[in-house]
Structure formats: C-alpha cells, structure tokens
Amino acid sequence: MHLGDSSVPGLLLVPAYLGEDEQAGLCATVDRLPWRKDLKRRVQHYGYRYDYKRRTVDAAMRLGPLPDWSRALADQLRGDGYAPRELDQLIVNEYLPGQGISPHVDCVPCFTDTVLSLSLGSTCVLTMTRLSDGHEADILLEPGALLVLSGAARYEWKHGIAPRKTDRVDGISLPRGRRLSLTFRSVIESPSAQ
Ligand SMILES: O=C(O)CCC(=O)C(=O)O
Numbered sequence: 298m299h300l301g302d303s304s305v306p307g308l309l310l311v312p313a314y315l316g317e318d319e320q321a322g323l324c325a326t327v328d329r330l331p332w333r334k335d336l337k338r339r340v341q342h343y344g345y346r347y348d349y350k351r352r353t354v355d356a357a358m359r360l361g362p363l364p365d366w367s368r369a370l371a372d373q374l375r376g377d378g379y380a381p382r383e384l385d386q387l388i389v390n391e392y393l394p395g396q397g398i399s400p401h402v403d404c405v406p407c408f409t410d411t412v413l414s415l416s417l418g419s420t421c422v423l424t425m426t427r428l429s430d431g432h433e434a435d436i437l438l439e440p441g442a443l444l445v446l447s448g449a450a451r452y453e454w455k456h457g458i459a460p461r462k463t464d465r466v467d468g469i470s471l472p473r474g475r476r477l478s479l480t481f482r483s484v485i486e487s488p489s490a491q
Pocket residue numbers: 388390398403414415423456478480
C-alpha cells in the first residue's frame with residue numbers, strides 16, 4: 298500500500314499527540330481495569346455501553362460519568378479544540394497482532410459529528426473506504442497519534458482495520474504489536490426502547 302496519495306475530507310491526523318510516558322501510563326491504567334471478552338477483541342466501555350448486536354446506544358445504556366483518568370483526557374481533547382462538544386462515551390479496543398475491526402460508519406443517530414481515536418502501543422494501518430464508490434485510502438496510525446473523523450470522513454467513509462499481523466507501507470513491512478485505541482464520542486441520547 299502507498300500512503301498519502303488520497304486525502305479524506307474531514308480526517309485529521311495529529312502525530313504524537315500523546316508522548317511515550319503518557320501512553321505507557323494509559324496502557325497501565327487500562328490494564329488494571331476489567332475487559333469485556335464477548336467480541337473477537339477485548340473492549341472496555343465507559344460513559345455508555347454500546348450494543349454491538351443492535352448497533353445502538355440509548356439512555357438506558359448510560360453507565361455514568363467517564364472515570365477520572367479518561368475525563369482528564371476528554372477535557373484535554375476538547376480544550377485543544379478537537380472536540381466541539383463534551384465527550385461522554387469511550388470505547389477502549391485492544392488489538393493483538395492479527396486482530397482488526399470491520400469497516401463501519403459509527404452509528405449516525407447515536408453519536409454526534411466528531412469521533413476521536415487515540416492510538417497506543419503499536420503502529421497499524423486504518424483503511425478508509427468511500428461509501429459512494431469503494432475508493433480506499435490507507436492511514437498509518439503511529440503510537441500516540443490522534444485521529445479525528447468529522448464531516449465527510451465521519452459520514453461518507455467507512456473506517457476499518459484489516460485483521461493482519463503486518464502492514465506494508467511504501468514497501469516497508471511494519472509488524473504489528475499489541476495496540477490499544479481509545480475512541481471518544483458524544484452520545485445523542487434517544488429514549489430507551491424499554
Ligand atoms: O482502533 C481504532 O483506532 C478505531 C476504533 C473504531 O473504529 C471503533 O471503536 O469504532
């Protein structure tokens with residue numbers, strides 16, 4: 298794959314948003330907390346639980362305020378101008394080499410227009426796929442990078458990570474290690490179905 302030959306409107310990549318110490322601290326914090334193990338990869342949900350089967354979030358799935366360690370990060374992202382609204386939902390994903398996430402558009406009625414994802418621990422290539430014609434753009438996510446999806450990148454492109462152990466970028470092999478991502482969103486609270 299070759300990076301940088303197609304731009305995705307609404308996608309912002311901020312390299313090294315988090316330093317190495319900050320990343321290590323976050324990994325250690327997350328690893329002390331319980332993981333959900335009902336998917337192929339392990340996840341943690343804060344703020345609101347996300348229902349992967351129904352692909353939705355509603356008021357009944359509120360878990361409470363974000364825990365302090367992630368609240369500080371959410372406030373920092375907002376203070377730095379990357380999030381127009383309060384971020385009140387966080388999903389932590391763990392990807393071991395060979396694991397990925399299927400291409401998807403984040404639930405449109407559930408979340409507002411800005412989705413922010415922080416990468417920790419390992420490089421990986423995220424693939425953006427334009428809904429209108431299937432055109433793909435590969436984005437190299439390095440440890441500490443912040444990815445912001447809004448506008449077209451949020452609504453008109455899918456994002457996903459292929460389940461492979463090595464990414465090849467501009468002729469260079471990049472073996473994947475264990476990667477964690479912290480994805481922050483703002484929930485649009487709709488009434489619960491119950
Ligand atoms: O791991 C990532 O950077 C992307 C996570 C993601 O797409 C999601 O949680 O919906």
